[in-house]
Amino acid sequence: MPKRMLVPYLALCLLPAAAHAEGAREPDVVRVGQQETVQKDVPFVPTREETVKRMLGMAGVTKDDVVYDLGSGDGRIVVMAAQKMGARAVGVDIDPERIREANDNARRAGVTSRVEFRQQSLFDAEIKDATVVTLYLLPSVNLKIRYKLLTELKPGTRIVSHDFDMGDWRPDRKESVGDDTVYLWIVPASVEGTYGLTVPTARGETPATLTLRQEFQDVSGTLKLNGKSLPLAELILQGDAISFRTAEGPELHFRGRVEGTRIHGNVMPSGGQSRAFTATRNGSGS
Template sequence: MQLKTIRQSLFVGVSILSFAAIGCTEQRNFETVAPTPAATSQTNSVSDLAQATPSPTTEAPTRQPDVVYVPTPVPVVNEMLRLANVQANDVVYDLGSGDGRIVIAAAQKVGARGIGIDINPERIREANENAKKAGVTDRVEFRQQDLFQTDFSEATVVTLYLLPELNVKLRPKLLSELKPGTRIVSHEFDMGDWKPEQVVKVGERTVYYWVVPETPPANLKK
């Protein structure tokens, strides 16, 4: 009789332990269960919306800059503006604007409107601070954007200080988006087989000057 009682007790204990183990397994399975299709759709929709409508305060670069920032010396800036004959009615786009010195100088010297494009948020902040100090925030604007995804069709003057391969890569976009007669000035680097109209030396630096033609040659659009 005593042995039977012990066996019954052991059976009850094992049953309780088994039930507890089943409960734990079910709880772990519940915690790792995949979302239902409806939940997945809702999550993706929210994610897609967030990506499609980024916050205006977002300052993370869309990708790493293509070049290391090196400021253009002031004498070169002055020559670039002179060579392009920048006037008060011009809209100057500086591609890779850095600390903003070119468009700020254009606004200060002749009252031109300027747009600086740079992918680096640090450069955008620095340029905005410099514009405030120069008192030209009503004439200039700085945008954190990718050059290859930027619409600069309103420009009448484009300035750049990039790299030879980037100039060539950017060339088809410049020729397709810019209006005929738009002036382009590059510090230090040319645009491959697009022959410049003028080449000027500023000390050891070189400045190249082009004008967008009415009908660009087909080979320059590639």
């Protein structure tokens, strides 16, 4: 991927997705005599209990969360999320033997009313209602599923992976648990583009143009005001929350929320009062 995006944000992951597109919809089945075995994307290797605790802890799982474990194996992450944190949880695994084992473990833990296990390919799973997604896959599989995670999950959804990263998508946090590594990402809103807005200046409310460039959660940009292009500093994008300030010219501090093609929030001029602003992405209509 080029260092600086020249195409819209969601195209960042098209190459990994395209690489997987052929054959992603149906798992391969190998028939041996009268038996059928499912070709799995990832071998089953259980995660240690201490690592499971750290994964759920880093994601800040509470009773209000919906946790999806993609490649859920024996269901230990799903069961712990429900039993210890009170969350609702869904496990997805293509192996029917693992699904049976996971359901047995949920019954023994007394959490069957809060969990569900689905036998299907993780690439086919409906995940849009997840607030937390957990993974213990492989580097190549993480790259293949990255596009799905970025396009189907809501901004602010937390993703936690045991041992393997997401390529050039920088983790928001990384911790060691013994010999294991746990990575955390927060799904960023899509903000790439040019926006129209008005900002308070000494001349009153003044039309301005905000241009944002994005590489996952890393954002840079400029504010064009009174004919001058002012660089922005301290840009922070976490989920749908964004903040930044002008690095030159009139000192303006912005803090807002991304809602589709608009950013709503407040702008604080130096020595002035906070005022509401709405920035609308060009081409998005009124």
